[in-house]
Amino acid sequence: MSADETTAPPRIPPGGLRELGPLNWAIAKIGANRIRAPKFHLMNVLGQHRLLFLAWLPFSGYLLYAGKLSRQDAELVILRVGHLRGSEYELQQHRRLARSRGLDADVQAAIFEGPDAPGLAPHQRTLVTATDEFVITRSMSAETWAALSKLYNRAQIIEFCTLAGQYDALAATMATLRIPLDFPD
DSSP, rough: OOHHHHHHHOSSOOHHHHHHHHHHHHHHHHHHHHHHHHHHHHHHHHHHHHHHHHHHHHHHHIIIIIIIIIHHHHHHHHHHHHHTOOOHHHHHHHHHHHHTTTTTTHHHHHHOOOOOOTTTHHHHHHHHHHHHHHHHSSSSHHHHHHHHHHHHHHHHHHHHHHHHHHHHHHHHHHHTOOOOOOOOO
16 A cells, blocks of 8 residues: 555545444444454444445454464465555554464564565465465466465365455455554554
């Protein structure tokens, strides 16, 4: 995201009770409380499409909190997608969450550096490579597929693709709508 995109006003400002309706407003308030921010801007914007938000939320929540990939592996994928797409919003949210899930600052720096960075475990190198290929080429080489297939079963590979695609789509949505950051840092 360019400096203009981070300082430009939101294209759809975060809404309140009137724009979100009581249910989505309550969900956004609970979400903000959970991340310890005054507002959870992503929810305060997406929640303005009331039914789509209610359909998206369980899907997104499943991938983030209950999926078949380990929480560390899911965070690695999300951080790499955020880095590749220059999504400061994703990175701001998920740097914090990744730390709480065991990915310290050194591992996060290695994730941002790429698959050849020192400090990554072999399975993390495979995940970074797979994420790069998925996001950049919209596919995966036979070599990367074989490496990923040694690590994960079919359901986990499907989930990997869905997770990477979900956060790639979110990065594009947040950049286009210019959703403000939740934290001043």
